[in-house]
Amino acid sequence: MSPDRFIALFQEYLRINTAHPNPDYDKTSAFLSSLCSNELPSHTFRTDCPAGKPIYIISRIGSSPSLPSILLNSHFDVVPVSEEHWSSPPFAAVRLDNGDIVARGAQDMKSVAIGYICALINLKDVSFKRTIHMAFMPDEETSGRDGMKAWVETEDFARLNVGMALDEGLPNINNFVFVYYNERSPWWIRIDIEGNAGHGSQFISDTAASKMLVILNRVQTFRDAQEKLWRDVYNGQSLGSVTSVNITFANLGVQYNVVPDKAFVGLDVRISPVMGIVEFQKILNGWVEGIEGTSITLVAQSDECPSSSIDPSDKYFSAISSSFKAKNVEYKTDIFPAATDSRWLRKKGIPCYGISFIRNTKMLLHDHNEYLNENELLNGIQFYTDLIPKLANLD
Ligand SMILES: [Zn+2]
Numbered sequence: 001m002s003p004d005r006f007i008a009l010f011q012e013y014l015r016i017n018t019a020h021p022n023p024d025y026d027k028t029s030a031f032l033s034s035l036c037s038n039e040l041p042s043h044t045f046r047t048d049c050p051a052g053k054p055i056y057i058i059s060r061i062g063s064s065p066s067l068p069s070i071l072l073n074s075h076f077d078v079v080p081v082s083e084e085h086w087s088s089p090p091f092a093a094v095r096l097d098n099g100d101i102v103a104r105g106a107q108d109m110k111s112v113a114i115g116y117i118c119a120l121i122n123l124k125d126v127s128f129k130r131t132i133h134m135a136f137m138p139d140e141e142t143s144g145r146d147g148m149k150a151w152v153e154t155e156d157f158a159r160l161n162v163g164m165a166l167d168e169g170l171p172n173i174n175n176f177v178f179v180y181y182n183e184r185s186p187w188w189i190r191i192d193i194e195g196n197a198g199h200g201s202q203f204i205s206d207t208a209a210s211k212m213l214v215i216l217n218r219v220q221t222f223r224d225a226q227e228k229l230w231r232d233v234y235n236g237q238s239l240g241s242v243t244s245v246n247i248t249f250a251n252l253g254v255q256y257n258v259v260p261d262k263a264f265v266g267l268d269v270r271i272s273p274v275m276g277i278v279e280f281q282k283i284l285n286g287w288v289e290g291i292e293g294t295s296i297t298l299v300a301q302s303d304e305c306p307s308s309s310i311d312p313s314d315k316y317f318s319a320i321s322s323s324f325k326a327k328n329v330e331y332k333t334d335i336f337p338a339a340t341d342s343r344w345l346r347k348k349g350i351p352c353y354g355i356s357f358i359r360n361t362k363m364l365l366h367d368h369n370e371y372l373n374e375n376e377l378l379n380g381i382q383f384y385t386d387l388i389p390k391l392a393n394l395d
Pocket residue numbers: 075108109140168
């Protein structure tokens with residue numbers, strides 16, 4: 001199949017508006033099932049809906065189907081757009097003269113899905129030992145709780161006998177590719193604070209506001225230290241190696257002459273596996289230590305995932321690294337700074353590697369004028385065309 005056809009498939013996929021809150025499931029289903037009727041005739045298409053949202057699966061059965069399968073994972077949902085900030089309509093997938101294709105989802109992550117699809121089209125006459133499943137998930141951008149999180153608990157998923165998975169990474173402005181082997185655990189934390197109330201003219205002791213200030217200062221001190229670590233030790237790279245915190249709520253007040261008796265603080269924390277949850281829990285307890293009338297609620301909490309092996313002797317990782325070498329592409333292993341569907345797979349003990357193969361490209365995930373140059377797409381297709389047989393022929 002010609003590169004032009006691959007680029008056309010990419011544009012076709014991008015033109016399906018799968019932005020939340022109403023991803024177009026019907027068109028996504030029609031697009032993917034038509035691939036199995038036309039470009040990928042030896043593959044099957046089906047839908048699973050463990051939580052009411054469709055998960056589309058394209059499968060190709062290997063010659064030794066009892067071997068653990070390879071899962072090529074992607075999500076088809078994308079985040080909403082502010083259309084007035086775009087140079088062309090975000091679901092038109094306009095191709096510029098320099099080969100840039102501008103569309104929501106061009107980087108995150110329809111490009112990766114098209115990389116898998118076009119590689120399997122390239123390989124349609126090659127036989128594999130292991131079964132390959134491509135999964136297209138519906139709600140990665142809204143937490144994965146109705147998609148991958150629910151799906152991995154189903155019998156349908158267990159029957160796929162997944163041995164390892166590939167998923168998304170991040171584009172890189174430099175000339176190398178990131179391979180993510182773990183990610184940070186997001187925690188949303190609410191700290192409620194009670195204090196003495198009274199008239200705004202008095203020196204009232206132990207107010208909710210004074211307690212809140214102590215807590216906010218402790219949080220900020222931790223934040224400054226982690227930022228310094230990130231800048232000094234990690235050179236402002238590898239955000240996933242440090243724990244970030246942002247104060248996203250600081251709420252108190254009734255009226256100007258009333259000293260309020262209640263306050264709350266909201267925090268968005270991303271716990272690095274380098275620090276670990278046990279260590280962070282101690283730090284969190286320290287933020288309220290010695291302050292009466294405080295309570296901590298974990299509004300959202302994600303457990304720690306096991307890291308997928310990046311040992312050179314690991315068969316899956318070594319297949320990945322040898323594909324990069326075969327394509328003369330430099331790569332670096334890293335911890336993903338945010339959260340992806342990979343975490344639900346890793347928690348099930350399935351090795352999962354996040355790779356988005358996109359180099360020399362400004363990261364525009366969730367941003368205006370998201371684009372991908374067609375040459376990056378074609379490089380990615382070549383990469384997967386090399387990698388998929390290596391994975392699928394492992395004993
Ligand atoms: Zn994504």
